[in-house]
Amino acid sequence: MMQLTLYTTLGCHLCERLEVLLDLLHDGEYFLKKVEISEDEVLMARYGVRIPVLVDTADDELDMGFEPQRLADWLSERGALDAEAWRRLQEGRDDLREEERKERKAPACRPAGRRYLA
Template identity: 70%
Template sequence: MNQLTLYTTLGCHLCEQLEALLENLHRGEYRLVRVEISEDEALMARYGVRIPVLVDAAGDELDRGFEPSRLAAWLAERRRLDGSAWRRLQASELGPEARVQEEQVPTKQRPRGRRYLG
């Protein structure tokens, strides 16, 4: 079983996002140990502005794991990424409404050739 540590604090919505993504993208079983940083000055100094920070058993850290592509890459490096779950997540994020190409966005021309959204 893969053991991971999450440096977090009470009410951290980004930590909750990371946990939800981890639950969906991690292949196989894992054990998540949550470490509350607010109770330790050293942890506050190290992780206070960086949480959530996910750490593997080797001590390798991932900042901003709530960003799906960062977490997916980190898990893939460790051979723990559920590829089919990642593809489903990518497909849902890039649904038809999100696939707007630049030429479809209405723009206007300003003097000297500068464009701006209309």
């Protein structure tokens, strides 16, 4: 099982898009650890303008993984790309917008101390 870390923040629509793409394109099982950057000044300085950032166990980072080609290439390099799903997505047979519309339950209010990045 592949272990991945996603540096993210509450309300990040690009992070949500990356998660949808990852679900669609990853071949096999994976564990995704989400790290909230807004609660840590060091993480804010490192990732604040770069999120979402996907990281593997070798600490290889992927910026802009919400772009399908970038994510597909990154997964392929790790032997984790579902080639059939990627082909279908490229041919337009999988409607990514429909996938993005799946309900992702976000908290109705922000927990104390969290902030949105804008």
